[in-house]
Amino acid sequence: MDYQQLIEEVYHQVQEENLKGKVADYIPEIATVDPNQFGIALIDLKGNVYGVGDHNVPFSIQSISKVHTLTMVFNVFNSKLWSRVNVEPSGDPFNSIAQLEYEKGIPRNPFINAGALVITDALCSKFESPVDQIIEFINELVGDTCVKINTHVKKSELNHGERNTALAYFLKSFKNFNNPIDQVLEVYFSHCAMEMSCVDLAKSFSYLANNGYSIFANRQILSESSARRINALMLTCGFYDEAGEFAYKVGLPGKSGVGGGVAAVMPHKFSIAVWSPELNEKGNSVKSIRALELLTDKLAFSLF
Numbered sequence: 563m564d565y566q567q568l569i570e571e572v573y574h575q576v577q578e579e580n581l582k583g584k585v586a587d588y589i590p591e592i593a594t595v596d597p598n599q600f601g602i603a604l605i606d607l608k609g610n611v612y613g614v615g616d617h618n619v620p621f622s623i624q625s626i627s628k629v630h631t632l633t634m635v636f637n638v639f640n641s642k643l644w645s646r647v648n649v650e651p652s653g654d655p656f657n658s659i660a661q662l663e664y665e666k667g668i669p670r671n672p673f674i675n676a677g678a679l680v681i682t683d684a685l686c687s688k689f690e691s692p693v694d695q696i697i698e699f700i701n702e703l704v705g706d707t708c709v710k711i712n713t714h715v716k717k718s719e720l721n722h723g724e725r726n727t728a729l730a731y732f733l734k735s736f737k738n739f740n741n742p743i744d745q746v747l748e749v750y751f752s753h754c755a756m757e758m759s760c761v762d763l764a765k766s767f768s769y770l771a772n773n774g775y776s777i778f779a780n781r782q783i784l785s786e787s788s789a790r791r792i793n794a795l796m797l798t799c800g801f802y803d804e805a806g807e808f809a810y811k812v813g814l815p816g817k818s819g820v821g822g823g824v825a826a827v828m829p830h831k832f833s834i835a836v837w838s839p840e841l842n843e844k845g846n847s848v849k850s851i852r853a854l855e856l857l858t859d860k861l862a863f864s865l866f
């Protein structure tokens with residue numbers, strides 16, 4: 563398979579379709595991004611890098627970082643973690659608080675904001691300096707020191723963090739939160755404000771395509787069965803109330819972020835990151851999703 567030719571075909575076809583969306587503006591600093599940028603990077607299991615468009619431009623990875631933080635706590639907490647957060651799709655927007663009340667403070671899954679805050683809280687319990695250790699971990703996954711926190715984006719989120727603050731207090735009222743709320747929110751906003759290029763993001767997801775083993779870090783990051791479980795969670799919950807549609811159209815485990823990025827994996831074959839800032843009404847990148855749909859159509863295979 564000529565992956566370079568494949569992603570170039572996909573790239574040009576998507577550009578011709580001239581799809582439109584809206585850049586996320588609830589984090590004002592993110593709204594300043596040039597909306598016309600578009601890049602794709604694919605990494606095969608040997609570590610070959612294929613890229614097209616703005617694949618080397620760093621962008622705000624936002625909720626895609628929830629996969630990295632989940633990976634960091636996955637082994638440490640094991641079955642204990644799953645008494646604090648479930649593994650069911652929510653069918654609700656990423657920042658919804660509705661289910662938390664009638665499900666007594668146990669978030670549906672680790673990718674909606676409520677669940678991700680529980681994961682970040684767990685991370686704060688385990689690690690001395692969680693932000694540094696998240697950066698260190700992702701740099702290790704990439705095999706390079708590439709991750710930077712955009713402090714303007716982080717501050718912008720802190721200044722408009724009413725929803726996440728409410729979620730954290732709500733979790734605390736159900737005793738599903740152990741650390742000071744301000745501390746956890748600071749770590750959460752820091753990891754959401756990390757910037758990486760498509761190439762580095764795809765590298766950082768490569769272990770999920772490779773039975774838990776990262777060729778860039780040169781070690782087993784997660785057991786084979788844990789990596790499969792993270793992929794299952796991405797497939798069922800990675801796109802919030804659009805998870806079904808992504809599985810239907812694309813058929814790969816993936817995770818989106820409101821910066822316009824999507825990272826996905828084809829188990830046993832490759833990892834891929836696509837980025838374009840304009841989002842649909844569910845908060846997922848219009849061009850990135852279309853690109854991945856075309857990609858699996860042209861490949862004539864997906865998970866299914």
Ligand code: DON
Pocket residue numbers: 623624625626656657675719726751754818819820821845846
């Ligand atoms: O919590 C927030 O609102 C953002 N830091 C992350 C949101 C996000 O990326 C949701 N995913 N599509």
